[in-house]
Structures are given as structure tokens and as C-alpha cells.
Amino acid sequence: xxxxxxxxxxxxxxxxxxxxxxxxxxxxxxxxxxxxxxxxxxxxxxxxxxxxxxxxxxxxxxxxxxxxxxxxxxxxxxxxxxxxxxxxxxxxxxxxxxxxxxxxxxxxxxxxx
Amino acid sequence: xxxxxxxxxxxxxxxxxxxxxxxxxxxxxxxxxxxxxxxxxxxxxxxxxxxxxxxxxxxxxxxxxxxxxxxxxxxxxxxxxxxxxxxxxxxxxxxxxxxxxxxxxxxxxxxxxx
Numbered sequence: 001x002x003x004x005x006x007x008x009x010x011x012x013x014x015x016x017x018x019x020x021x022x023x024x025x026x027x028x029x030x031x032x033x034x035x036x037x038x039x040x041x042x043x044x045x046x047x048x049x050x051x052x053x054x055x056x057x058x059x060x061x062x063x064x065x066x067x068x069x070x071x072x073x074x075x076x077x078x079x080x081x082x083x084x085x086x087x088x089x090x091x092x093x094x095x096x097x098x099x100x101x102x103x104x105x106x107x108x109x110x111x112x113x
Numbered sequence: 114x115x116x117x118x119x120x121x122x123x124x125x126x127x128x129x130x131x132x133x134x135x136x137x138x139x140x141x142x143x144x145x146x147x148x149x150x151x152x153x154x155x156x157x158x159x160x161x162x163x164x165x166x167x168x169x170x171x172x173x174x175x176x177x178x179x180x181x182x183x184x185x186x187x188x189x190x191x192x193x194x195x196x197x198x199x200x201x202x203x204x205x206x207x208x209x210x211x212x213x214x215x216x217x218x219x220x221x222x223x224x225x226x227x
Contacts, residue, residue, distance in 0.1 A: 034215065043117075043204055043218035044156070089155060100146055100158040100169065101216060 002027040004092050006104025013080050014112050021107045023090035024072040030092040033066060033073045034101070038087045048075070080111045115139065117219035119205050125225045126195055134190045134222045138207030145188050146216060147180060150202045159203075162188060163210075195226045 003026040013019050025033075031052035036044035050057045050064045050073065057064050061080075066073040073092075077084055087108050091101040118137040126132050138145050147159040158172040162182045173179070177196075182188040192199055202223050206216040 032214075036218075041220075043220045046215055046217060049215065091156075099144070099163075100148075100161050100172070101156070102158070103156040105155045 002030055002092055002094070002102040004090060004102050004104045006090050006107060008107060009105065010108045010110070012110045012112060015080060015082060017080055019077045019080050019084070019109055019111075021075045021088055021090070021109075022072060023074070023092075023104050024070075025092040025102075026071065027092070027094060028068075028071065029094035031095055032093050033064070034091050035062075035064060035075050036089045036091065038089065038106075040086075044089060077109075080109075082111050082113050085109055085111045117205055117207055117217055119203075119219040119222050121222060122220065123223045123225075125227060128197060128226055129194055131191065131193045132195055132224065134192075134203050134224070136188045136190070136205030136207075136219060138186060138188070138205070139217060140186075141209070142207035142217075143185060143210050144208045144214070144216075145182060146206045146208075147188070147190050148204045148206065150204055150221070152201070156204065159190070192224075195224075197226050200224055200226045 006023045034049035037047045038044045048062050050066050061078045063076045087106045089106050090104040093101050120135045145162040148156040150156050160180050161169040164185050165182050177193045180190045202221040204221045206218045208214040208216045
């Protein structure tokens, strides 16, 4: 089955700096890669996703890149703000068989004001 | 519109008791997923519904866990004879249909087994 590894486990940046979180996956059949933000006491919130037919997607200060050959994808947050502080999870899933998401172990991002 | 809702938000139960956790998906979403999140951990898949049927139950950790979905909408996750290791946040997600479509999560039910 799919295995997703996520790094780093914790990340501290100064307000205004960029933050990058990286994930690798094992199943070459995976073709959908969402990113979730989870604040304390809340459920995960979908913030951006990418499918295997594109290499990059951007939404304001957030971007995701995908390298299918190397089986890795990354989340980039620019001009970080204190409200970006949360735990971020990457995930992957194929379009066949098991349809559930396989999640990475999470990255705790702390943006220092 | 209304998102995914779950109830109760918190549940404290004694070891050995049965519990039922409820999920109301987004209206019109045919796919429904249950995940478990243990303290400080990632999300672990439990079961997936397409309509009222469950094509994939492979994540249920033991036969004490079961789930059903009725009317293609509300789902209930039941844990029988709860154990302390069942303590976790149980999250429900729904998507418009199965496959690689966006999954939207509810706020979760925090289960504590004493």
C-alpha cells in the first residue's frame, strides 16, 4: 500500500519568511495530492491540492509542486503570517482500489511575529 | 453551505462500554470516510462508504469496530467494549464522489476511555 513520509516534523520561521514542507510517496499509482491545515481542536481543512497531470499549482501565498518521477511533492508558503501557525498534513491517493487518503505524519509550523 | 458535522464533540466513557459516534456529511456527497487521529499522530484510515455500502473496511482495527450508513447520508461508527487504546479523535470526511476528489473533514469527536 501507499506510504507517505513528511519532513520536517517541526518548522519555525519568522513572520514574512517562506516555509517549505516536503513529502514523498511510494505508490506510483497515486495521482491526487492534497494538503491540509489543522488548527488546535479542529478538523483538517483542505488548503490546496494537485493532481498528477500538473507540476505546480498556486493560490495566493500558497503553492504546491509535484515531481512524479521522484515521487515527491512540496508545499510552499510565502510571506508567512502568525495565523499560518498550525499543523500541516500532506496526503496521497490513487484513483483505483482503496480511495482513502494516506497521510503524512504532519508538520507543526510556528510563525514567530 | 453547511459543512460536515459530528456528534458528540467529546465523549468520555468507561472501559468496556459501547459508544456510538455520528457523522452528518455535506448534502449531496456520496462518499464518506472515517479516520482516527491519536494524540500527536497523523490520520489513520478506518472505513470508506460509497452510498450505503462499505467497499473498504480494511482500516478497522478490530471486530469491536463497526460502522453503517443509512439513506446515503448519516453514518454511525460504533465501538464495542471500549479499551483505553481506543482513545483518539475520530474524524469523518465526505466527498462529492469516490476517487481522487476533495475530502472535507468534520471537527471530530474526541473519545476518552477511562
